Amino acid sequence: MTGYVRPRDLDEALATRAAHADWMVLSGGTDLMVNANHKPIPTGILDLWRLGELCFVKVEPASIAIGAGTTWTEVQGHPVIADRLSPLALAAREIGALQIQARGTLGGNVGNSSPVGDSLPALLALGAELELASVRGRRRIPYSDFCTGYRKTALAADELIVAAHIPVPAAGTKLAWRKVGTRRAQSISKVMGAAVITLDGDRVVSARIGLGAVADRPIRAAAVEAAVAGQKLSEAGDAARAAMRSSIKPIDDIRSTATYRREVAENLVARFFAV
Amino acid sequence: MKVAFELNGQPVTVEASPWKRLLDVLREDLRATGTKEGCGEGECGACTVMMDGEAVNSCLVAVGQCDGRTLVTVEGLATGDVLHAVQRELVACGGAQCGICTPGIAVCAAHVIDRGLVAGVDDATARVRVRELLAGNICRCTGYQLIVDAVIAAARSVQP
Numbered sequence A: 001m002t003g004y005v006r007p008r009d010l011d012e013a014l015a016t017r018a019a020h021a022d023w024m025v026l027s028g029g030t031d032l033m034v035n036a037n038h039k040p041i042p043t044g045i046l047d048l049w050r051l052g053e054l055c056f057v058k059v060e061p062a063s064i065a066i067g068a069g070t071t072w073t074e075v076q077g078h079p080v081i082a083d084r085l086s087p088l089a090l091a092a093r094e095i096g097a098l099q100i101q102a103r104g105t106l107g108g109n110v111g112n113s114s115p116v117g118d119s120l121p122a123l124l125a126l127g128a129e130l131e132l133a134s135v136r137g138r139r140r141i142p143y144s145d146f147c148t149g150y151r152k153t154a155l156a157a158d159e160l161i162v163a164a165h166i167p168v169p170a171a172g173t174k175l176a177w178r179k180v181g182t183r184r185a186q187s188i189s190k191v192m193g194a195a196v197i198t199l200d201g202d203r204v205v206s207a208r209i210g211l212g213a214v215a216d217r218p219i220r221a222a223a224v225e226a227a228v229a230g231q232k233l234s235e236a237g238d239a240a241r242a243a244m245r246s247s248i249k250p251i252d253d254i255r256s257t258a259t260y261r262r263e264v265a266e267n268l269v270a271r272f273f274a275v
Numbered sequence B: 001m002k003v004a005f006e007l008n009g010q011p012v013t014v015e016a017s018p019w020k021r022l023l024d025v026l027r028e029d030l031r032a033t034g035t036k037e038g039c040g041e042g043e044c045g046a047c048t049v050m051m052d053g054e055a056v057n058s059c060l061v062a063v064g065q066c067d068g069r070t071l072v073t074v075e076g077l078a079t080g081d082v083l084h085a086v087q088r089e090l091v092a093c094g095g096a097q098c099g100i101c102t103p104g105i106a107v108c109a110a111h112v113i114d115r116g117l118v119a120g121v122d123d124a125t126a127r128v129r130v131r132e133l134l135a136g137n138i139c140r141c142t143g144y145q146l147i148v149d150a151v152i153a154a155a156r157s158v159q160p
């Protein structure tokens, strides 16, 4: 018999998580339920779908908090996210198709921590912090410290993801998102990324660039960020391309060769600086 | 476990493992075989049903998650003998051939139309939008053109 708990509140969810470390934590199921009828039956299910304390968007002047249970349909439909955190809203629009977006959640994308998770480069570039909770208490960690390797995360065995806290970029910041896949919708990314670029007139003061599908985990493009700082915007694209060329080791797999991915990644970062 | 939900307006109760796919509960336990399985991976949309007003892939829903929720399948789109506008237009436009994808297309398109997601735009924009909104429904037969025709015609008949 498979155990099943649909917690009334977060406290019950955390207590269940602590008591049953071997249970599956299930949210929208769009990762976990793929081919479910051919998978081993879980010992138990902790069902977080629509848990009230995880389904919210809270807008404050300096930061926006998005609950882990928020779906991609809800993220893309939120006017403030679309306006101030556009890379995340645009990523949400390209995750799977309508049916996947209605069930797939932010917490699930973060928890699954795939190198091709589309929201993850946006969280990196936007400087998001994750709020984690367990019966032991709550903590916050920068998203950049969360994914520690190929599908490895800093989440403890008794913890749940509660929310992402995202600082609102200052007005005038250049925001960009781009995904390259085999078709517009429902495709796994070849390369995707997000950029948050601080400008002073026509000069790049600093840039944060998150990339996915170019390494075993989502990464910041540190070499590109260093190369563009202080450059004129019109010249930053070429600088970004050159820095990209020498700094990544993309994966070589059945979907694309490393050479192809590198070239696409170069074009992608160069375009972030298009005037 | 015992799972109770509303299916096409009727209360139903099933005894099933919470891990069983909603798709299998519909087809095997409730004999509501309108909903089809294509891929079992969330890619094809043949298994699309409405859950609490959203179009979802029933192959990716664990039935335990359905307790207390409201479900609509292709069997619930018509009102008595009167088909939903999109069902009527799929027939009229020739938007169905082998029919495997059709229940999922009908449910997803009904959601798109009933939510007004293609209302108030010109035909060219509506066609692009329909293709994007139905991108999670794969059809091996029709080439999509006639499906898009049917969805637009249905949308126009509801909200001109």
Ligand SMILES: Cc1cc2nc3c(=O)[nH]c(=O)nc-3n(C[C@H](O)[C@H](O)[C@H](O)COP(=O)(O)OP(=O)(O)OC[C@H]3O[C@@H](n4cnc5c(N)ncnc54)[C@H](O)[C@@H]3O)c2cc1C
Pocket: A024, A025, A026, A027, A028, A029, A030, A031, A032, A033, A034, A048, A054, A068, A069, A094, A095, A096, A097, A100, A103, A104, A105, A106, A107, A108, A109, A110, A111, A112, A116, A117, A118, A119, A159, A160, A161, A162, A186, A187, A188, A189, B041, B042, B043
């Ligand atoms: C056809 C298809 C297309 C897809 N396309 C894309 C795409 O284009 N881009 C993309 O990025 N992804 C894509 N995905 C993957 C998936 O939809 C996303 O990763 C989605 O965000 C997962 O959310 P979920 O709630 O469904 O996760 P689930 O499957 O419920 O869970 C995923 C993981 O996260 C963990 N988890 C969930 N919530 C929490 C929490 N609150 N605390 C701790 N752990 C948690 C689970 O334990 C599990 O390990 C696709 C999937 C399918 C089937």
Ligand code: FES
Pocket: B036, B037, B038, B039, B040, B041, B042, B043, B044, B045, B046, B047, B048, B057, B058, B059, B060
């Ligand atoms: S059977 Fe569910 S999406 Fe294909």
Ligand code: FES
Pocket: B095, B096, B097, B098, B099, B100, B101, B102, B138, B139, B140, B141, B142
């Ligand atoms: S009619 Fe055959 S798959 Fe669409």
